[in-house]
Amino acid sequence: MTPHTARNAPESSGHFHTTRWSLILSSLDGQTDEAQAREALAQLCRIYWRPIFAFVCRKGHSEQDAQDLTQDFFLMVLKGNFFLRADPERGRFRSLLCTALQNFLRDAHAKAQAGKRGGDQHFVSWDDWMAEAPSRLTIPAAALESWPAERIFDVRWAATLAERALRRLQEECESRDRRRVFDALSGSLTAEREEVSYDALARELGAGTAEIKRVLHRLRQRYRQLLRDAVAETVEKPEEVEDELRYLVAALAAGREREQ
Amino acid sequence: MNLCGLTDSLAALHAPGECPHCHTQSRIGHGLCLSCLLRGGAEDDENLAPEEFDAALAALTVSDTHWRLGNYEILEELGRGGMGVIYRARQRHSRRIVALKRVLGYHADSRETLTRFRREAEAASSLDHPNILPIYEVGESEDGLPYFSMKFAPGGSLQEVAPVLHDNPREIVRLMAKVARAVQYAHREGILHRDLKPGNILLDGRGEPFVSDFGLAKWLDASSDITRTLTIFGTPGYIAPEQAEGVATSARPTVDIYSLGAILFGLLAGRPPFLGEHALAVIHQAAQQPAPKLRSFVNGADRDLETICARCLEREPEARYRLAGHLAEDLERWLEDRPILARPVSPPVKVWRWTRRNPAIAGAAAASVALLMFVAGLFTWHRQTQAEANAEIAKLRQGVMKFAHLEAQVCQPGEKPMQGDVYPRLARDLGLDVKLLRGKLPLFAASLRRSPDASASERANAAYVANDYEEAERWAMQAAAEARTAAPVNPRTFIQALELAGLSAQAAIQYPRAMQHFREAEKFADVQRDSEEWAGLQDAIADLLFAQGKYGEAEKLFRTVIEVRSRVLGPEHPDTLASRHRLIYALNEEEKHAEAEAEARQVVALREKILGSEHPDTLLSCYNLANALYHGGKTPEAERLYREVLKLNQTVIGPEHRRTLAARIGLANTLNDQGKYAEAIRFYRDAIKLDEKVYGREHPVTLNDRMNLATALQANRDNPAAEAEYRTVITLQEKVIGPEHAHTLNTRNNLAELLDDEGRFAEAEAECRQIIGLEEKIVGPEHRLTLNSRGNLAVALIGQGKIEEAQGQIAEVMRLMEDKLGPGYPDTVSFTIKFATGLAHQGKAQEAVEIVGGAEERARRTLGPNHPVTQKYAKLLHTLEKPM
Structure with missing residues (x-):
């Protein structure tokens, strides 16, 4: 059943020439108007709040403080001149946001020392955020304490992208009356051919094995496309999508040797 | 485990399986390896055309509807766990709605385990107790996978209703006493549960x-292969420590007693006794630390309840209640204000305080409607006799069934849904108190939606009341299909069902689909032309035409409906008057002021005659009159x-009522027109804030209303704000009402005018050229909107020095405007002036003089020499003729 999607209806899928980030960047030299760019930025923030929040938590703030700081950070970003100061040379939305966050936390720390922090203005309601996109990311327990905040941020970022694409895929199946197919097959999106029990899936769905193979292949292809679309919204040029994905894969694998 | 905050943000695993492909450990839902997903995306994959994806899905003959399992028709998936899926299903012959659990797990590979599952499920199905969910049937589908069906509990589980129960310890204890007895x-009977948790205690x-x-928990939630499932223990907060640690090879009843205590504690405190980052942390705590005291979370919690919880939550199984019956007895004693038997056994322990916020409370969104329903029932319906209650329920049911239809009668065109206004009329029709109806009808509808006995049509209507229009439409179509295949066919039921489907689609702003439903119904209604029902259907179609911006067609149809209704129902009947109201709207939109x-x-x-002058309906009519006056240019009177x-x-009717909002907007419009921009903008902004709350963004x-605000901003010379507002509105209008709707075109026309004002003539020209064709098609070539766009195009052409092309436009636009709108109409005047000044700026003073001169002469003739418009032209002519 689809809970309440009207207000958070999927935004039009990202064609490259209108990616949100490139829109924001192009507003710098006056190519697009500021209001549109701000709206695009607000939407990106709504999507990518979790990495920010996880980063703040990892920096040792209590959950309550981390919630407040995340809100404050977004308000700062949206009200201030974050995107006006964004320099296309300086990198992608992700890295820029992470740098801005580090600076923000330093300032916030200074303000807190001076006893001035506070303010109850909220960017969006915390409950809405939670409800909009529940996350099911799990990482090794040890990682919580051992990974640096920057890596937690990147992993969270990666998960946000991957889950966003997965949700889209689910919506697409649902709108075609094939939610059952999604439920049954989505667990095998990354499995190697020989690991998938096509027979069992065929049995569950009451379909032929060959059909299942075909449709799983298509689901994978579609998922990859949706994932690339999601990434495309955060980069300036289409060529960067692949680089960004590779960067995130590397971040996930980083330091694996050290842990072992 | 509650999914909130960090626990959600980073649920961690003690020993997650390493991905065999990339050796990383981060996973998302469905056990998918995050790194592998991303790597897949980075691989150079050829693009898959959406049609190919569609085709692949369509080729699989596994749609979500018409799915059967054994003797059951699967209706929807309710949940999916490590080992199985649970569905809402309908038994084919009895038509009974059941919950159906299907075991998909890996055990199914072995014949022996299947047999064992069957045996245990059958043992469980032999349990016969009023508070144990009955298992109806244990079966095996064609594919050899076992399933079992059981009573469908529409009230949700304790987990969902916990937030509402939180402040009601008596109700909690009453429920838990029954559970303990069960x-x-x-x-x-020799059967342990082993996984008691709030999610397993359902409510009817x-x-x-x-x-x-x-007895089935281990089949459904746990897995023998613990590396496969990500949450090893479904609900660590409720599991006894010795069970979690696997100490007891043969579990004892005290594990269930621990869980009962944890549930009781959780309901009273709003959180389970132990919380942690991850499952194992919780279990370790439960094994190593004494359970916290209830009163460390709930100030002023009852001392006896604290003792009862503590007794259940003892780490040593021997120290707990020995029998569930003993726990039940203590709970019953507490309910009857008798002394409980348990004594605090542990010496006061150091209370371990949690500094984390309480996820259970933070995560608690809305309370389950079904529970609200039953709470409301407890407080009010107990005082009624059964007969009174039954009569009330019958009326509520009737109310649900009439709701959508009545709403269609009561609302203004294009304003649906506006449920608030239905209640007075509905209350009058049913002979119930409005307040009572407002309070109970939504609750009743919510429970009717989930009731296994409800028909498709009841579900559809109930979903409509609950604002769930998509579901309403689905069920209505189902009801229509049932009516159509019934023998004998009942056209009336069929038409009603389709009408409801149409109304639902319209409320969900799915206009083309709504029209399809209505047209389909019309085919059947045709034989009964001229009936009240036929009129109702035509009224709905006309309303939809109106919503689609097809005002001319709507007008014609409204007139027919009014004629039929006046004849069949009488000229003073509310439905007749409602149609006349809509006709006024249509006339206004057509500029027939x-x-x-x-x-x-x-x-x-x-209305004044029938209802008096301060009746809400009379006020609505006055509002309509004000609209007509406003649109007719009688601004001060309006x-x-x-x-x-x-x-x-x-x-x-209150300041936040939709009609009050509408009057506020009307007033703002008149202020805007009279040049009182600041005041107008204030009124608009206030109204829009309320709009977003009442109607949605x-x-x-x-x-x-946002479009109107933009015009005021523009008039107030705040062009950047106006432009941003126009563009946002256009984007949303194209999405919501479509690019060919008159309102969308109107906004675009306003944007074009703004671009002209700003001197961005090339942009304006492009915009105008795009919309004029559409406008000629949608509202006709002589409509004000089309003429305005053509005027704006002419201004853009002049601005770019394309004088010759402009002159052709100007001559025709002026002729048509003076003809259709009148020589004194504000648009006519303002465009004449714009054309002249534009030409003058281009150094074409002679052409400008000709235009104004011609207009002045015609105005003098038709309006008279002293008319302000004539004088305005004369003055302008004077300026133009002055040598520069």
């Missing part, structure tokens, strides 16, 4: 608890009437 019964429509999954005004005056007079209506509405009404 557990005691099962224990006596009356709020009676049912314990589910007795004189007719609209006359119609409105008649309706106001009728302003006076709007102010009066606004004032009365605020006291009669993307509702056509909200968008329309």
